[in-house]
Amino acid sequence: xxxxxxxxxxxxxxxxxxxxxxxxxxxxxxxxxxxxxxxxxxxxxxxxxxxxxxxxxxxxxxxxxxxxxxxxxxxxxxxxxxxxxxxxxxxxxxxxxxxxxxxxxxxxxxxxxxxxxxxxxxxxxxxxxxxxxxxxxxxxxxxxxxxxxxxxxxxxxxxxxxxxxxxxxxxxxxxxxxxxxxxxxxx
Amino acid sequence: xxxxxxxxxxxxxxxxxxxxxxxxxxxxxxxxxxxxxxxxxxxxxxxxxxxxxxxxxxxxxxxxxxxxxxxxxxxxxxxxxxxxxxxxxxxxxxxxxxxxxxxxxxxxxxxxxxxxxxxxxxxxxxxxxxxxxxxxxxxxxxxxxxxxxxxxxxxxxxxxxxxxxxxxxxxxxxxxxxxxxxxxxxxxxxxxx
Numbered sequence: 001x002x003x004x005x006x007x008x009x010x011x012x013x014x015x016x017x018x019x020x021x022x023x024x025x026x027x028x029x030x031x032x033x034x035x036x037x038x039x040x041x042x043x044x045x046x047x048x049x050x051x052x053x054x055x056x057x058x059x060x061x062x063x064x065x066x067x068x069x070x071x072x073x074x075x076x077x078x079x080x081x082x083x084x085x086x087x088x089x090x091x092x093x094x095x096x097x098x099x100x101x102x103x104x105x106x107x108x109x110x111x112x113x114x115x116x117x118x119x120x121x122x123x124x125x126x127x128x129x130x131x132x133x134x135x136x137x138x139x140x141x142x143x144x145x146x147x148x149x150x151x152x153x154x155x156x157x158x159x160x161x162x163x164x165x166x167x168x169x170x171x172x173x174x175x176x177x178x179x180x181x182x183x184x185x186x187x
Numbered sequence: 188x189x190x191x192x193x194x195x196x197x198x199x200x201x202x203x204x205x206x207x208x209x210x211x212x213x214x215x216x217x218x219x220x221x222x223x224x225x226x227x228x229x230x231x232x233x234x235x236x237x238x239x240x241x242x243x244x245x246x247x248x249x250x251x252x253x254x255x256x257x258x259x260x261x262x263x264x265x266x267x268x269x270x271x272x273x274x275x276x277x278x279x280x281x282x283x284x285x286x287x288x289x290x291x292x293x294x295x296x297x298x299x300x301x302x303x304x305x306x307x308x309x310x311x312x313x314x315x316x317x318x319x320x321x322x323x324x325x326x327x328x329x330x331x332x333x334x335x336x337x338x339x340x341x342x343x344x345x346x347x348x349x350x351x352x353x354x355x356x357x358x359x360x361x362x363x364x365x366x367x368x369x370x371x372x373x374x375x376x377x378x379x380x
Binding site for chain 2: 010011014015018020045046049050052053054055056057058059060061062065066068069070072073
């Protein structure tokens with residue numbers, strides 16, 4: 001209690017409201033409140049505010065929040081079909097690179113050249129030819145570079161190993177990207 | 188009393204990670220309320236809440252059980268919110284602080300009656316919620332942690348990293364400021380009608 005004006009301070013009233021006064025001070029304040037209408041009204045006012053604040057409603061949360069968290073942590077076996085499908089995407093992407101690499105390696109080795117099947121199917125379209133050529137050139141260049149610096153690797157083994165590693169890295173990268181977006185964007 | 192969350196955490200550590208959903212369900216609404224009060228933007232608040240839950244799961248090994256899980260979790264959320272607010276230059280803070288003389292004269296202001304009690308509950312909630320959102324961060328944060336997260340002074344100090352004395356002062360001043368603002372608004376509305 002303030003000795004200057006013989007009224008309770010705001011801090012004392014609030015501390016009493018919060019149950020934070022020491023027993024001796026609490027007794028003094030309670031005694032004063034019984035005798036002082038002014039402080040008593042101030043206390044009632046704080047008490048009313050306190051009660052109203054305790055009744056403030058909590059903010060609503062998106063119903064899927066828990067599911068999103070579990071999905072992001074990969075903890076829920078009941079994840080939605082879409083989510084499970086999306087989980088495959090990075091690995092499918094990695095697999096595609098691996099298969100592409102193998103195909104390119106075969107093309108590069110000439111295994112498919114002038115086979116009866118190739119002759120039956122005919123020449124690939126220009127676009128496919130350009131892509132194959134690009135993949136092949138990339139594989140050859142990379143493999144030559146590797147085998148130059150690491151002679152214990154054969155050119156083909158070096159090219160395939162490196163691209164396999166690249167496929168894994170790509171898969172992991174896309175996986176992380178999608179996983180992260182699922183946390184934030186899934187509604 | 189034993190923190191009910193600790194039991195769940197033990198189950199998670201014991202090999203049942205999906206029990207984490209229970210912790211999320213228990214805390215998500217309060218977490219959202221805090222994040223929304225701090226950021227004022229729903230999508231951003233939800234993103235921060237999700238991020239806080241992810242981080243808390245990933246760091247669950249670091250939770251030693253010295254405090255309630257809530258205190259530990261809300262500290263993560265609070266730090267994320269503060270980091271986000273710090274990036275928004277110019278939007279954080281602050282109204283001038285009332286001087287103490289004004290606060291201690293409170294007892295003399297008996298004419299303020301218990302106008303707060305005269306409001307209908309719905310009106311009161313809306314008004315309080317608005318006015319709480321308008322308070323400066325240093326008042327809004329402890330008040331929200333105290334009333335929404337139901338934290339003690341000590342827990343608020345642990346979450347915000349502020350000294351206990353500062354927490355108390357901000358809480359008291361925040362309540363005073365809030366009461367004054369609500370009464371002023373009430374007065375305005377009475378004058379208007």
